[in-house]
Amino acid sequence: MATTLTPDTDQAGEAPGRSHSGRSQSPRHWNWPGGLAGWIWLGIVIIPIYWIIITSFKTSANYFSANPLKPPTDLTFENYKLVIQEHFIRYFFNSLVVTLGAVVPAVLVSFMAAYAIVRGRGRFLWSTNALFLAGLAIPLQATIIPIYLIIIRLKLYDSLLAIILPSIAFAIPLSVLVLTNFIRDVPNELFESMRVDGASEWGTLWHLAFPLSRPALVTVTIYNGLIIWNGFLLPLVLTQSPERRTLPLALSAFQGQYTVNVPAVLASVVLTTLPILVLYVVGRRQLLSGLTAGFGK
Amino acid sequence: MVLPALLIFLAFGVIPLLGALGLSFTTWDGIGAIHPSGLTSWRATLTDPGLPHALYVTFLIMALSWAFQTPMSLLLGVFLAGRQRYRAVLAVVYFVPLLLSSAAIAITYKALLDPNFGLSAGLGVGFLAQDWLGRGRLAVGVVIFIVSWQYIPFHSLIYQAGVRQIPVSMYEAAQLDGAGRVRQFFSITLPQLKYTIITSSTLMVVGSLTFFDLIWVLTAGGPADATRVLAVQMYIKGFQGNQMGPASAIAVILVFVGLGLALLLRRLGGDARESQTEGA
Numbered sequence: 151m152a153t154t155l156t157p158d159t160d161q162a163g164e165a166p167g168r169s170h171s172g173r174s175q176s177p178r179h180w181n182w183p184g185g186l187a188g189w190i191w192l193g194i195v196i197i198p199i200y201w202i203i204i205t206s207f208k209t210s211a212n213y214f215s216a217n218p219l220k221p222p223t224d225l226t227f228e229n230y231k232l233v234i235q236e237h238f239i240r241y242f243f244n245s246l247v248v249t250l251g252a253v254v255p256a257v258l259v260s261f262m263a264a265y266a267i268v269r270g271r272g273r274f275l276w277s278t279n280a281l282f283l284a285g286l287a288i289p290l291q292a293t294i295i296p297i298y299l300i301i302i303r304l305k306l307y308d309s310l311l312a313i314i315l316p317s318i319a320f321a322i323p324l325s326v327l328v329l330t331n332f333i334r335d336v337p338n339e340l341f342e343s344m345r346v347d348g349a350s351e352w353g354t355l356w357h358l359a360f361p362l363s364r365p366a367l368v369t370v371t372i373y374n375g376l377i378i379w380n381g382f383l384l385p386l387v388l389t390q391s392p393e394r395r396t397l398p399l400a401l402s403a404f405q406g407q408y409t410v411n412v413p414a415v416l417a418s419v420v421l422t423t424l425p426i427l428v429l430y431v432v433g434r435r436q437l438l439s440g441l442t443a444g445f446g447k
Numbered sequence: 448m449v450l451p452a453l454l455i456f457l458a459f460g461v462i463p464l465l466g467a468l469g470l471s472f473t474t475w476d477g478i479g480a481i482h483p484s485g486l487t488s489w490r491a492t493l494t495d496p497g498l499p500h501a502l503y504v505t506f507l508i509m510a511l512s513w514a515f516q517t518p519m520s521l522l523l524g525v526f527l528a529g530r531q532r533y534r535a536v537l538a539v540v541y542f543v544p545l546l547l548s549s550a551a552i553a554i555t556y557k558a559l560l561d562p563n564f565g566l567s568a569g570l571g572v573g574f575l576a577q578d579w580l581g582r583g584r585l586a587v588g589v590v591i592f593i594v595s596w597q598y599i600p601f602h603s604l605i606y607q608a609g610v611r612q613i614p615v616s617m618y619e620a621a622q623l624d625g626a627g628r629v630r631q632f633f634s635i636t637l638p639q640l641k642y643t644i645i646t647s648s649t650l651m652v653v654g655s656l657t658f659f660d661l662i663w664v665l666t667a668g669g670p671a672d673a674t675r676v677l678a679v680q681m682y683i684k685g686f687q688g689n690q691m692g693p694a695s696a697i698a699v700i701l702v703f704v705g706l707g708l709a710l711l712l713r714r715l716g717g718d719a720r721e722s723q724t725e726g727a
Contacts, residue, residue, distance in 0.1 A: 181628075184526025191523060192537055194596065195544060201566065202555055218568050263452035270449075278449050285460055289657045289705055291678045292698040295691050296466030297459060298477075319459030322452050355448070380548030382660035387686060398550035402664050405554050412558045419551045426546050434539075 206230070206417040213413050229417035233404070238421060240393070241400040245422075247310050248396055249379045252317035257371050259318070260325035261363065265355050267326070268333045269341070279330070285323035290316075294387055301388050312388040313396065317378045325370040332366035333359055372433045379426055397422040464702070470695035477689045488692030492700075495693070500672060501680040504587070505704075508676060509655040512591045516651055517644070520599050524606020525636060541600035549597070553664035556593050583673030586666055590674055593661060598654075602647045609643030610636065645716030649709055656705050677701050 197219075205213060206229055208222040216223065267279045297316050306312040336359060344354045360367075385399045395403065401422055405415050471492075474484040492498060527537065544552070559565045560579040567575030579589050613636065621631050659678040662668065668675035668683065675683070677697060685694025 181526055181529050184522050184529065187519065187522045188526045188537060191519070191599065192540060195540060195600070197566070198555060198559055198596075199543060201559060205558075214564060218564060218566060219570070259452040259455065262448040266448040275449060278453050281453075281461070282456065285456060287653070287706065287709060288460055288464055289653075289701060291657055291659055291681065292467055292702045292705075293460065293463035294682075295470060295685055295695050295698060296463035298686075299466065299470070299475075299481075300459070300463065315455070316459040316463075319456050322456045322460070326452065351448075376546065380550075382548065382550050382664075386663075398548045398660070401548070401550050401554060405557075405664075412561075412564070415554060415558065419547075419555055423547050423551060427543075430542070430546055 202416050202419055205413050206420050208413045210411055210413060229411075229414040230421065232411075232414050233418045233421055236404065236418075237392070238400075238418070241395050241397050242421075242425075244310060244394060245379055245396040245398075248313050248317065248381075248385075249375055251310065251314045252321065252378050253371055253374045256318040256321035256374055257325060257367060260322050260370065261329055261360070261367065262355065263322070264326050264329035264333055265359050267330050269351075279326070282323045282326045286327065288320075288323075290320055290383060294383060297384075298387050307388065308390045308394055310389075310394060313381070313384045316384055316388075317381065321370075321374040321378070325374065328370050329363060329366055332363055336362050368433060372429060375429060376426060467695045467698040467702070470691060471693075471699050473692050473695075475691040477686065477691050484692065488690075489696050491690075492693040492696040497672065497675070497680060498697070498700075501675055501677050501697075502704075504672075504674060505656065505676040508587060508590055508594070508658070508674075509652055511587075512594045512655060513648060513651050515591060516595050516599050516602060517648065519595065520602035520647065521606050521640070521644075523599065523603035525610050525632070527603060527607040528610035541603065543600075544597045545601055547597075549658075549660035550664045552593060552597060553661050556589070557665060560589065580666055581670055583670055586670060586673050590658070590662060590665065593665070594655070594658065597661075598651070602651065605647050605650075606640065606643060609640050613639045642716060645712055649712045652708050652712065653705050656701060656708075677704070 201218060204221050205218065207225050207227070208216075209224055209226050209228065212222055212224055263278070263282070267275050293316075301307050301312045301315075306315070340358060340362075341354060344358050349357065380398060381396070382398045382402075385394075385396045389395065389399075392403070401418055404418050408414050470481070471488055472483060472485060473481050474487065475481040523541075527541075547555075557580065562576040562578060565575075567577075577585060579585050617635050617639070618631055621635055626634065656676075657678060658676060659682065662674050662676060662679055663682070666674045668679040678701065681694045681697040681701065684697060685691050688694075
């Protein structure tokens with residue numbers, strides 16, 4: 151297991167451009183245009199991130215006077231304090247409720263649907279699957295006005311549930327696609343033996359397919375979590391009061407409010423990104439092992 | 448077991464999509480009653496000079512960001528698929544922009560591009576000290592750059608996976624024939640990646656229709672209407688101008704443009720699978 155975590159240990163003969171037979175990695179195999187682009191792009195990615203972090207610890211005075219790329223000489227946590235005083239906890243909590251409230255049901259119903267699609271037969275299931283696949287192409291923006299109308303009619307406007315329901319719907323197509331592809335790979339004999347043991351379809355779903363699908367479930371959970379946590383349009387259109395703001399929306403409001411206090415705005419950027427970064431750091435290993443670990447070992 | 452997913456997807460995905468079409472034949476201010484109004488909204492939308500402009504900006508940003516992202520992602524992807532030790536570390540860092548919300552990215556770049564206190568002052572490059580978001584052309588360029596900053600890492604990962612699937616025997620054969628690295632790239636890597644290029648391009652092109660968050664927070668479509676893409680135009684018409692009918696018509700156009708582009712790209716890539724299996 152452990153070795154599968156490092157993608158560097160490819161089996162011999164996987165990467166292109168390798169020496170044809172011997173182990174001599176001659177210098178001419180050095181992909182210099184790619185290497186150059188790789189390092190330049192690394193700089194392009196890292197400099198803004200570095201700048202966000204150091205600036206978020208600067209005082210306003212230091213921000214306006216010192217070289218922007220120099221680390222702060224007067225390290226301060228005041229910006230973070232200010233952001234947290236500005237109801238950050240509430241917005242964080244709203245985002246958490248929306249994300250968990252949408253991701254957990256979305257993954258569960260998608261999993262059930264994927265199981266039914268893989269294991270079942272018939273026209274109805276076939277066309278449902280086709281509908282989900284077509285749904286991959288529906289852009290959220292194109293549906294936002296009718297969603298707004300539906301949410302108003304359901305008297306859910308300006309509630310967190312208003313964000314949660316469409317979020318679930320838009321998470322379903324891709325989740326079903328990933329999960330059906332994964333469940334298809336479960337050997338049929340396993341299902342057969344469960345049946346011989348007298349397990350119901352429901353029992354098989356939860357006690358066989360669910361644990362076996364864990365890597366794919368983790369993948370869709372992380373992916374959907376990322377999309378919904380960062381969602382902007384649904385909260386923008388479907389909520390109104392400051393009490394219902396999620397983090398991305400709060401971020402843009404905060405920015406309008408503190409145009410002159412850039413370090414504080416950047417501290418709020420750091421704080422809103424931190425949870426998803428933690429999730430990525432924790433989930434990355436599982437994502438990778440999920441992709442590489444087989445079944446029958 | 449498929450029902451819960453199906454019902455919620457119908458209610459908040461499919462029905463709204465049809466609803467947009469329906470609403471485009473009505474008049475609604477977003478609060479009061481909805482009145483059927485035939486083709487009025489469509490006529491208003493199609494004769495609005497804002498529409499051709501929004502289409503132009505949408506396609507401009509789409510085309511330029513594709514033209515910038517594709518070679519860059521391809522280059523990075525081929526590089527990442529190589530055997531350099533540190534590329535795993537690079538891949539971790541490359542992924543970070545994808546984790547940030549578009550709102551956070553837009554806010555960051557707004558501050559970063561400040562001519563007086565942003566990056567230009569830090570790097571001491573005079574050229575960087577411009578009013579990036581205040582002038583139309585520049586603002587379009589900035590949007591394209593930020594989009595690339597956000598998504599090149601993702602596409603380079605797609606290309607990396609694509610390159611890894613090319614059989615190494617092809618390179619060995621080419622090497623025996625005396626083909627150099629550059630020749631190998633153009634005769635093996637590129638043709639073998641045709642299908643990957645189509646996939647990545649489809650995601651880029653169709654995805655670019657949905658740039659709303661980034662542009663809205665960064666420029667709100669401005670300066671003037673320089674970065675007012677279709678999605679932004681729709682939001683401004685509907686939720687700021689209270690004209691849900693014409694806004695719905697724009698939504699329908701958005702869907703058709705997306706569908707048309709996806710089908711076009713699929714057709715372009717149609718024979719890719721055959722030729723790929725043929726070559727292997």
